[in-house]
Amino acid sequence: MQLSVVIPLLNEQESLQELYNWLTSVLVKEELSYELLFIDDGSTDGSWDAIAQLADSDKRVKGIRFNRNFGKSQALNAGFLAAEGEVVITMDADLQDSPDEIPELYRLITEEDFDLVSGWKKKRYDSVISKNLPSKLFNAAARKTSGLKLHDFNCGLKAYKNEVIKTIDVYGDMHRYIPLLAKNAGFYNITEKPVQHQARKYGETKFGADRFIKGFLDLISIWFITHFAKRPMHLFGTLGVIMFILGGSFAAYLGIDKLFINPTARLLTQRPQFYLSITSMIIGVQLFIAGFIGELIQRSQNNSPRYLIRDKKGF
CATH class of the missing domain: 3.90.550.10 (Spore Coat Polysaccharide Biosynthesis Protein SpsA; Chain A)
Structure with a gap:
């Protein structure tokens, strides 16, 4: 035809x-x-x-x-x-x-x-x-x-x-x-x-x-x-690692500053960088987990029908 x-x-x-x-x-x-x-x-x-x-x-x-x-x-x-x-x-x-x-x-x-x-x-x-x-x-x-x-x-x-x-x-x-x-x-x-x-x-x-x-x-x-x-971890995992490194860098900076540079400075919990650090690391872990879950879902796809045919004519 x-x-x-x-x-x-x-x-x-x-x-x-x-x-x-x-x-x-x-x-x-x-x-x-x-x-x-x-x-x-x-x-x-x-x-x-x-x-x-x-x-x-x-x-x-x-x-x-x-x-x-x-x-x-x-x-x-x-x-x-x-x-x-x-x-x-x-x-x-x-x-x-x-x-x-x-x-x-x-x-x-x-x-x-x-x-x-x-x-x-x-x-x-x-x-x-x-x-x-x-x-x-x-x-x-x-x-x-x-x-x-x-x-x-x-x-x-x-x-x-x-x-x-x-x-x-x-x-x-x-x-x-x-x-x-x-x-x-x-x-x-x-x-x-x-x-x-x-x-x-x-x-x-x-x-x-x-x-x-x-x-x-x-x-x-x-x-x-x-x-x-086919590779959700490549996106979510990468973003998660970036966010975790960003948060860890803030934490390392705060620790070095408190221990060696300004030991008499205010408490870490009173500094906004502390909360940025914690938030970034939490988001990083969540993104990484999202990528991992995406990989599991991708490997166990549901192949159920997307529509139901009621009638046909001419076949």
């Missing part, structure tokens, strides 16, 4: 038939063998019924339904596990991502040999205050931290080689950082392509302003995971 299109969704019943018609018109014209994977992330409207009807009428349509809302990252992960195409394209179901971009994204993977092509919504049709400005700040921070020169990390329209999506593990809210996950897995041939962004036609956005706060927290998490996930 040449192409898999993975579409995570939540309560997008109104747009699904129109999206399907648009996708099939583009893909049939390109004469590609393809499958459409709709991942219903616990919708409470009629989205699953719409997916089931599409799957019954077209064998190229497949659906996966979660037991409840687990999040976009888990939906993408389920879609990636099920995808069979040599090239995998992800897009949102709200009609803001244009299927007309798919042929060029496919070409960039198959002919230009990129591992991943990330869409760039150069011109957006979202609120400037609630989405555009926070998005610019978020992407600037992501570029600085990750070293990837992408303008739009969070664009849902992306194309991948199959081996990329079968290698990376998308969890938590890490769908924002799939290019960084791919880079960390050794796929360095990453680029971006300006894509057309559509105004939302039906319903309301499922993401609030809090997603940017979560995004920055995830950015810190992925920075830590990238550098220290």
Whole structure:
């Protein structure tokens, strides 16, 4: 199979038939063998019924339904596990991502040999205050931290080689950082392509302003995971040793000063350096213990499932 299109969704019943018609018109014209994977992330409207009807009428349509809302990252992960195409394209179901971009994204993977092509919504049709400005700040921070020169990390329209999506593990809210996950897995041939962004036609956005706060927290998490996930002692142990040495140096200074330089000076407990010394050594020991516990946790990871699939269609 040449192409898999993975579409995570939540309560997008109104747009699904129109999206399907648009996708099939583009893909049939390109004469590609393809499958459409709709991942219903616990919708409470009629989205699953719409997916089931599409799957019954077209064998190229497949659906996966979660037991409840687990999040976009888990939906993408389920879609990636099920995808069979040599090239995998992800897009949102709200009609803001244009299927007309798919042929060029496919070409960039198959002919230009990129591992991943990330869409760039150069011109957006979202609120400037609630989405555009926070998005610019978020992407600037992501570029600085990750070293990837992408303008739009969070664009849902992306194309991948199959081996990329079968290698990376998308969890938590890490769908924002799939290019960084791919880079960390050794796929360095990453680029971006300006894509057309559509105004939302039906319903309301499922993401609030809090997603940017979560995004920055995830950015810190992925920075830590990238550098220290397999060796937490390297971070916490190093900081602990530094703090302990700092505290010990204060203690040594106070002891030498009291014994040999100013024996008649005020009591050690009356000097602020004494409390700085004690506090630094305590923090140092705590950081070292945190690193040790992190090593134990890393070696006994819990592999319980992150989502529950309620139903499948078309498989």
